[in-house]
Amino acid sequence: MASGCGVEEVSNKQVILKDYVLSGFPKESDMDVNTSSTIKLMVPEGSNAVLVKNLYLSCDPYMRHCMKKQPIPGSETYIESFKPGSDDMNYEEFDVNAKILMGEKPITGNGVAKVLDSGHPNFKKGDLIWGMTGWEEYSLITATHTLFKIQHTDVPLSYYTGLLGMPGMTAYGGFYEVCSPKKGEHVFISAASGAVGQIVGQFAKLSGCYVVGSAGSKEKASLLIMRVDLLKNKFGFDEAFNYKEEPDLNAALKRYFLEGIDIYFENVGGKMLDAVLPNMRVRGRIAVCGMISQYNLDKPEGVHNLMALVWKRVRIEGILVFDYFHLYPKFLELVLFYLKEGKITYVEDVAEGLESAPAALIGLYTGRNVGKQLVVVARE
Amino acid sequence: MASGCGVEEVSNKQVILKDYVLSGFPKESDMDVNTSSTIKLMVPEGSNAVLVKNLYLSCDPYMRHCMKKQPIPGSETYIESFKPGSDDMNYEEFDVNAKILMGEKPITGNGVAKVLDSGHPNFKKGDLIWGMTGWEEYSLITATHTLFKIQHTDVPLSYYTGLLGMPGMTAYGGFYEVCSPKKGEHVFISAASGAVGQIVGQFAKLSGCYVVGSAGSKEKASLLIMRVDLLKNKFGFDEAFNYKEEPDLNAALKRYFLEGIDIYFENVGGKMLDAVLPNMRVRGRIAVCGMISQYNLDKPEGVHNLMALVWKRVRIEGILVFDYFHLYPKFLELVLFYLKEGKITYVEDVAEGLESAPAALIGLYTGRNVGKQLVVVARE
Structure with missing residues (x-):
């Protein structure tokens, strides 16, 4: 649960999009690894967010659309542009969750993370989750409806960015x-x-x-x-x-x-x-x-x-x-069965450390990855 | 039923494609109205064909594909190229039905016709049919499986080239x-x-x-x-x-x-x-x-x-x-009901006489027609 003041503020490395990439292949230099950011390892009083430590981040082709200023017509409902470092953010809502979102924002994407603190009744410290998180060491996630709690941990946790996610x-x-x-x-x-x-x-x-x-x-x-x-x-x-x-x-x-x-x-x-x-x-x-x-x-x-x-x-x-998330339990049962029976396998291309994340992401578009591309931020 | 010899041979005006139209818009001059052809108004002994008098011919956009020598990849099963006058025909099969098909062949298409003679048990003299026929005054139809017998004649017969066809x-x-x-x-x-x-x-x-x-x-x-x-x-x-x-x-x-x-x-x-x-x-x-x-x-x-x-x-x-012909009875019942109740209407663009058929057909592609384009060969 959200606790009070006096909590340690730690360094929080983040991957930032420097500016929109309007056309052409994205380059490593379009992103920055920002090491000056810090975060308090707690959920602010009154928020129903969760604070997580990111473990594995997923590199997905759709993320190219998020580097554009204008989403592709039709995609507006699903694809939100990343907020580049160059962008002046101006949130109209000003509740406690919106305040959290102020300041520089890292790239967002799917990931696997561990809950360090929670203001949400469905999540508690120590839970493992997968869903939308930030490209940073720690994230305060307000959109908790995008998170799935990981129940099965007898498989590689990184699989929740791929085969099981x-x-x-x-x-x-x-x-x-x-x-x-x-x-x-x-x-x-x-x-x-x-x-x-x-x-x-x-x-x-x-x-x-x-x-x-x-x-x-x-x-x-x-x-x-x-x-x-x-x-x-x-x-x-x-x-x-x-x-x-x-x-x-x-x-x-x-x-x-x-x-x-x-x-x-x-x-x-x-x-x-x-x-x-x-x-x-x-x-x-x-x-x-x-x-x-x-x-x-x-x-x-x-x-x-x-x-x-x-x-x-x-x-x-x-x-x-x-459209298919309602089938997740049925899907998970099937795939875990196949996995344990050795009837299905999964190949991952693992980049080590947040610093390697920009190169891992842009590698998708030139086909540098062999198998599912992911980034390890921390192993636990 | 097919009868013997001594049957009158009559003139049979035909619309012939002069040569394949490989690209561009087809022109009236790509077709010829041949007035030198004749036909015996009987089904040859031993054939299960039907001999019809064509009443209404349908001009349909797909017919453009039949003017090409090579059907579009994928269309081979459904679209047969017209046999242009310039083409040397060489039928490999040589049964009685194939022999009928020798000689110059008119454009083929959907139409409404009246049976004059029949070697097929399902059709008899006087029946009205719609289906694949030739662009000519009289046709000997061997592909009788494409024919529908017209049961309802209290509607404009020409509608069987359009609304009811x-x-x-x-x-x-x-x-x-x-x-x-x-x-x-x-x-x-x-x-x-x-x-x-x-x-x-x-x-x-x-x-x-x-x-x-x-x-x-x-x-x-x-x-x-x-x-x-x-x-x-x-x-x-x-x-x-x-x-x-x-x-x-x-x-x-x-x-x-x-x-x-x-x-x-x-x-x-x-x-x-x-x-x-x-x-x-x-x-x-x-x-x-x-x-x-x-x-x-x-x-x-x-x-x-x-x-x-x-x-x-x-x-x-x-x-x-x-793919939907099996639904024809259900369809016909519905549309005849709508038609009789005045809930549905149909606009036709009627060209008079076989001579006007080439112009009517090519008019489809420049949008000259207003409503369903058809050609009247004879009214009964």
């Missing part, structure tokens, strides 16, 4: 609820070694599907080889290919899908979607999770082959994880 | 089955005065929706005014606009849909789809019936705003009428 729920909702897989169907996943793709691929194999994944990178060729190898040998995909080595994506897809694609799990967008469309089978389904290839462009590429939707009566549907 | 079924399947309308939802229809659009709009009004339609034309402004007027005053749309007068489609949509679009019935594609996407509401639905604005382009325009699918969890689905 938002990416896991995204894969579960998108694949089972939107794609309605049937045994024997042909499934294609782009960015298949990423945080969500690797889970979808394993769900698809567990559903008795034929599964092909693509991976690529603007980085070193060795990373590509590693990814394609991961897909086949670690996650059990039937086939995997490196899209950077395919001058003709359409021909590549035809090679792996002689009879066409029943389910496409879309993480990439642009040219990949255009190549997939004519290769879809009648009554195929496409779940659009994201379009990472488009996030750093001034204008998204045009997709030309949409008439294929008509010829093949294909259904495309966009997914947002928020 | 393929466009009607397309509107019914696309709107009720794919868009799942709910009372009070906001519906947008492009090419709303066309064969399908006018029906969807009236279905939407009958479902208690707020309905806005767009219409446009490369032709005279007076046609545009007529169309927009039709939409509001004849079909009861809440609002209608001429997209040619809107320099900013996004702004136009925002004007008519302050809270966004729940259902978009897509007939146009390209820029219109791009403008609609960011204006969709959460869990909106888009039924893609066609993309007429794209059919004469060498390469379809790119659609850029597909990330809106994610932010709004929008579902897009392509529709083909073939």
Whole structure:
């Protein structure tokens, strides 16, 4: 519970966005690790916030949108821009929680954290949680409705940034609820070694599907080889290919899908979607999770082959994880079972320390990560 | 039943595609009205074909695809190229039905016809049918599985090329089955005065929706005014606009849909789809019936705003009428009821005589027609 005065004020390293990144690829120098900030390790009197020590921070592709000043039209409800250091903050509400938010604000994102103090009846000191937190050592979280209490600690805690957290729920909702897989169907996943793709691929194999994944990178060729190898040998995909080595994506897809694609799990967008469309089978389904290839462009590429939707009566549907949180208990039970039975595995790319967080985040967009990218702030 | 020899051979005017129209807008001169052809008004011995006298022929946007040599990838199963006069035909099968198909072949399309002779047990002389026939005075139809027998003749027979035929079924399947309308939802229809659009709009009004339609034309402004007027005053749309007068489609949509679009019935594609996407509401639905604005382009325009699918969890689905034919009896009962109660109306643009058929068909692509375009070959 919130306690009184005389509490120790400690240093609180933070990752700050220096200024909005309006277009192009974000750079490490767009962020700053601020070491001058401090925090009192208590929840202010009268607040229902929780004060946490951050353990693991999640690097997620959607965060690129938060670096823009204006959210993409349509995303306003879900995506809030980061508050860059250059921004004059001016909160209109002035209750106790709003006051907390004054001052420089770090980047926000999903993470795993330990409760140090709580003004909220659902959380107590010592609880482990995952949900929206700040890119800093300690965070005072007022939006407690975004937090999940971690009940199962006999698995790697970092998995709550991936397999057991938002990416896991995204894969579960998108694949089972939107794609309605049937045994024997042909499934294609782009960015298949990423945080969500690797889970979808394993769900698809567990559903008795034929599964092909693509991976690529603007980085070193060795990373590509590693990814394609991961897909086949670690996650059990039937086939995997490196899209950077395919001058003709359409021909590549035809090679792996002689009879066409029943389910496409879309993480990439642009040219990949255009190549997939004519290769879809009648009554195929496409779940659009994201379009990472488009996030750093001034204008998204045009997709030309949409008439294929008509010829093949294909259904495309966009997914947002928020729609599936009510299924979290069911999801968790299933995935914990698979995990303990050794039927599912998860590959993480772990960056050590808050100082490495900016590089870890921007690495997503050039494909530097192999597996789910996360940052360790502290291990407990 | 098929009878023997000695049957009169009569002149059989035909509309022939002179050569494939690979790109650009088709021209009247791409077709020929051939007056030298003749036909015996009987079904050959041993054939299960039907011989019909064509009454009404339907001009449908999809026919543009049949003028191309190579069907669009994905459309192969549904769209067969017309056989142009210049083409050397070489049928591999050589049964009695195949032999019938030798020789110059007219354009094919939907139509209403009267059976003059039949080798098929389901059809007899005097029956009225609608389905796939030839653009000629008389046709010998071997693909009898595409024919529907007309049971209700107390409505204009020509309606079986539109409201009571393929466009009607397309509107019914696309709107009720794919868009799942709910009372009070906001519906947008492009090419709303066309064969399908006018029906969807009236279905939407009958479902208690707020309905806005767009219409446009490369032709005279007076046609545009007529169309927009039709939409509001004849079909009861809440609002209608001429997209040619809107320099900013996004702004136009925002004007008519302050809270966004729940259902978009897509007939146009390209820029219109791009403008609609960011204006969709959460869990909106888009039924893609066609993309007429794209059919004469060498390469379809790119659609850029597909990330809106994610932010709004929008579902897009392509529709083909073939998927809904099993619902035809249910559909017919509903629409005949609406028609007799005066709750639904239908506007046709009627061209007189086979000679006018080429102009009628190409007029679809410049928007010369007002309402469903059809051709009268004979009235009985």
